[in-house]
Amino acid sequence: MTVSLSGKRVWVSGHRGMVGSAIVRRLQEENCEILTAGRNDLDLTDSAAVDAWVQTNKPDVSIVAAAKVGGIMANDSLPAVFLYQNLMISANVIHASYRGGVEKLLYLGSSCIYPRLAPQPIHEDSLLTGPLEPTNEWYAIAKIAGIKLCQAYRKQYGADFISAMPTNLFGPGDNYDLNSSHVMPALIRKMHEAKLASSPSVEVWGSGTPLREFMYVDDLADACIFLTKTYSDAPHVNVGSGDEISIRDLAHLTAKVVGFEGDLVFDASKPDGTPRKLMDSTRLHDMGWSGKHGLEDGLRLAYQTFLAEGARGEVRAINDGISTFEPTGARAVNS
Ligand code: GDP
Numbered sequence: 001m002t003v004s005l006s007g008k009r010v011w012v013s014g015h016r017g018m019v020g021s022a023i024v025r026r027l028q029e030e031n032c033e034i035l036t037a038g039r040n041d042l043d044l045t046d047s048a049a050v051d052a053w054v055q056t057n058k059p060d061v062s063i064v065a066a067a068k069v070g071g072i073m074a075n076d077s078l079p080a081v082f083l084y085q086n087l088m089i090s091a092n093v094i095h096a097s098y099r100g101g102v103e104k105l106l107y108l109g110s111s112c113i114y115p116r117l118a119p120q121p122i123h124e125d126s127l128l129t130g131p132l133e134p135t136n137e138w139y140a141i142a143k144i145a146g147i148k149l150c151q152a153y154r155k156q157y158g159a160d161f162i163s164a165m166p167t168n169l170f171g172p173g174d175n176y177d178l179n180s181s182h183v184m185p186a187l188i189r190k191m192h193e194a195k196l197a198s199s200p201s202v203e204v205w206g207s208g209t210p211l212r213e214f215m216y217v218d219d220l221a222d223a224c225i226f227l228t229k230t231y232s233d234a235p236h237v238n239v240g241s242g243d244e245i246s247i248r249d250l251a252h253l254t255a256k257v258v259g260f261e262g263d264l265v266f267d268a269s270k271p272d273g274t275p276r277k278l279m280d281s282t283r284l285h286d287m288g289w290s291g292k293h294g295l296e297d298g299l300r301l302a303y304q305t306f307l308a309e310g311a312r313g314e315v316r317a318i319n320d321g322i323s324t325f326e327p328t329g330a331r332a333v334n335s
Contacts, residue, residue, distance in 0.1 A: 002230050003061070003104045003160070009037040011102075013093050018173040019108060019166070022221035029222050030225065035059050045088040047095070054100035062097040062105040063224060064090070064146070072135050072205075072273045074180035077099040077264035079138040079176030082286060086142030098159050106228045107144040107150050107163040109236065110135045111213075111277050122281035124165075124235055133274040151234045153154035164210045164224060165281050167240040172300065172305040176315050184214060184299075187251055189315075190305050191260035202255075202262040208248030213278045216298030219291035226289045240279035244296040259300050274303055329332030 010027055014020035015036040027034050029219045035057055042053050044066050068085040075082055097105050114122045127147070132140050139283070150161035171183035178186055187204070193283030223239045231237060245253070251264050294300070309315045 002309040003228060003232075004201065005061065005225070005229065008032045008060040010053075010061040010063065011036055011097075012063045012065055013037070013089075014064070016067070016170060016172075016173075017065060017067075018175070018217050019169065019220065020063075020065035021173045022171065022217040023063055023224055023233045024219035026070060026225050026234075031155050031265065032061075044092055045085055047088075047092045049066050050092040050194075051096045053263055054096040054102075058100065059097070060103050061091065062102045063228065064097075064105065066093065067108070067143075068139075071186070072271055075136040075139050076239045082136075083138040083142055086139060090142060090146035094146065094153065094161065098153050098157060098161075098256060101184050103160060104228055104232075105150065105159070105161040107146050107161065108224070109147055109163055109165045110169050111165055111238070111240070111279050112219055113147070113165060114277075116274050120276050120277045121240075122238070123280045124238055124283060126239065127236070135271055135273045136176040147236050150228055150236075152235065152314060154191040154234050156261075162227060162231055162232065162233065163292040164244050165236050165238050165279070167213045167222045167225075167238075168277070169214050169217045169220055170228070170269065171262065171302050172309070173217075174302070175177045175304070175308075183212070183247060183250065184254070185306075186256065186300065187254040188299075188303055190260040191255055192263060192303075192306070194196055195258060195260045201264060201265045202251075202260065203267050204247065204251045205267055206247060206272040207268060208246060208251065208264075210247050210272045210274065211244055211276040211278065212247065212250070213240050213244045214250075214295055214298070215239070215243070215291065216293035216301065219293050219298075223284065223289055223291070226287075227284075229263050229289065235283075237284050238279040238281045239284055240281040241291050241293075242278075244278045245295060253296060253299060257296070 010032045116133040118126040147163045148309040174185040175181045176185045177188045
């Protein structure tokens with residue numbers, strides 16, 4: 001069953017984030033009307049507000065890119081925020097989309113849904129076959145709930161809700177806050193600043209041995225539109241690039257791209273997280289989709305956009321994802 005986006009009202013929740021903004025960019029190639037709601041207009045953790053927004057704006061298609069996201073330290077240190085807010089966002093957007101009669105919904109998860117020691121490359125069938133990686137299990141549990149919501153609404157109501165699991169992403173609009181970012185934007189920023197300051201070294205967290213797969217976010221956006229139009233089934237679909245690299249080699253590659261010539265110092269007091277996270281994207285590739293950007297050329301583009309965003313004063317050096325939906329009570333509990 002294929003879905004045309006032509007003439008449709010397509011709601012992108014989370015449109016200010018790296019993934020949502022890439023999807024909005026990609027949707028501009030489609031003959032559709034893009035619907036977005038600013039964070040001051042719609043709190044996605046508020047069920048009644050989300051329901052009312054959908055009833056008023058009547059999207060035909062819903063792409064769920066909204067999430068509370070963060071790197072290894074943010075995930076590990078804010079478990080309640082990551083679990084609660086992602087559960088609420090997922091449940092509210094999926095349920096409201098169903099109630100609003102949305103004809104197609106794409107839910108975005110994450111490769112961290114899989115067991116810590118899943119066989120590599122990780123096939124979709126590895127879901128719920130073993131314990132999760134403790135540093136991001138809270139986020140993972142919420143994302144697994146989102147996948148299951150899509151499957152449940154499909155099974156019970158016949159809703160055409162699908163989900164995609166992207167690998168580690170990077171690109172325009174990334175979060176460059178060193179406490180809450182993922183590794184790629186952190187390395188770009190640290191090496192750029194070290195180059196400018198002529199610093200002798202840059203600190204890289206952990207041992208450098210973990211392996212990660214990276215995808216340029218515009219490739220993910222293209223895969224999302226492809227799946228929205230062509231895929232209609234209960235199983236979630238991995239979206240990976242096959243570009244796997246150790247954190248040590250990634251640090252060296254980033255240094256080359258940025259032009260930083262100092263030393264790399266590995267800080268073993270910081271967590272490594274899961275030892276390896278490479279997804280098996282055979283299912284997606286067998287459908288006929290492939291990405292356009294290799295790791296090094298994507299990294300060059302990401303560095304260019306980091307410089308351009310910096311020049312425009314738009315580098316996200318605070319994790320506005322974290323503050324966006326944080327309920328006032330959460331801070332009180334922590335303090
Ligand atoms: P993960 O894929 O969920 O583990 O998330 P991250 O992208 O935050 O981290 C990936 C790996 O990069 C982990 O092994 C980190 O320890 C390592 N790493 C090295 N330097 C950094 C850094 O400056 N920031 C982050 N977030 N991770 C880093």
